[in-house]
Amino acid sequence: MGLSFVESPSYLFTSESVTEGHPDKLCDQISDAVLDAILAQDPTARVACEVSVTTGLVVVMGEITTSCYVDIPGVVRETIRKIGYTNAAYGIDCDTCGVVVSVKEQSGDISQAVGQSLETRVKRSRYEDAERLGAGDQGMMVGFACTETPELMPLPISLAHGLCKRLSMVRKEGSLPYLRPDGKSQVTVEYAYGAPKRVHTVVLSAQHEPHVKTEQLQRDLQKQVIEEVIPPSLLDARTKYHVNPSGRFVIGGPNADTGLTGRKILVDSYGGTARHGGGCFSGKDPTKVDRSGAYAARYVAKNAVAAGLADRLEVQVSYAIGMAHPISISVESFQSGRVPDRIIEEVINKHFDLRPGAIIRDLDLRRPIYSPVAAYGHFGRPDLELPWERTDKAALLRAAAGLS
DSSP, rough: OOOOOTOOOOOEEEEEEEOOTTTHHHHHHHHHHHHHHHHHHOOOOOEEEEEEEEEEEEEEEEEEEOOOOOOHHHHHHHHHHTTOEEEEEEEEEEETSSEEOOOOOOOOOHHHHHSSSSHHHHHHSSOOOHOOOOSOOEEEEEEEEETTTSSSOOOHHHHHHHHHEEEHHHHHHHHSTTTEEEEEEEEEEEEEETTEEEEEEEEEEEEEEETOOHHHHHHIIIIIIIHHOOOOOGGOTTOOOEETTTTTOOOGGGSSEETTTSOHHHHHHHSSOOOSSSOOOBBBHHHHHHHHHHHHHHHHHHHHHTTTTBBBBEEEEEOOTTSOOEEEEEEETTOOOOSSSHHHHHHHHHHOOEEEEEEEHHHHHHOOGGGGSSSSSSSSSSSOOOOOGGOOOOHHHHTTOOOO
């Protein structure tokens, strides 16, 4: 049997990210832009919006039940424009691409299960509002936090996101005007006995204008992106760099790859460091526990780590469709806990209400706040004021666990 993560003197772990112009991320952003446009008018709308893009075409699909009208093609074109796809040569043109919309209302069977939970259907006495809402589907949601970064995220995904955000920034600000919207990053971190030691390898791929030489691109991205994002203390003479390892990257975006909502679930979450329940986030209103349950699980894990209960914590919450109360809640501290996992689980059960209705209420999720997280991660975002990133319960948890 091999050494565990915390026992190994040298352990490599890799995470990736993609820019907002990546075809799959383009779809995520359109899905969430449609969701936000609807929630701005109808906070109780039921939305499950999925998008696919290919050369010159955007297809919007799903189930949407709402009392408002939204110009979906207009939302699609404006989202594509903001990302930077204003020329067909880049991968798609916001003004000339075709937009096909095929949506219907949510299934009546699912709607009644969500609107009237199993618990309220069998109760004869009065019940609170948070009990009324049933989970929109079955599934398991995972939340994670660790002490590797100030935002309590794993270092590999944090660095990978930073590289892609920087890549888009130097393009939009004009520092590197020859860049185009598509791009991706990958960062391998070497750990020693469970702690980050150094960056082992950096992979960075950026779509570019046809005239740009590979040597110039490598030089510019090394100086203006990699060295601006990764702390010098993590780089050394052995760090490997692969900038546009494919060579030429002119054809990109939907012109090079078909995109689809929900294909970057590890980019959206923890970069593979934590387990994943399998459901994506984008395009889903908060009655879908794929989204709200995952946000709540991150909120729980982050507060527990901020409280000092553990240095590394994974929380899994599972639901059954139409039921308000979770089927199970479990934790794993990976031998980093200052109290037993059993105590952490007891504290979580006592101080967090993980029914969908309570999550929506406590995190105020019926608002148009989702478009900004559709690129560069849903967690560990100090650039955004996200309710599931608050650590407002850390002191309470610390006291409840007997660490104060």
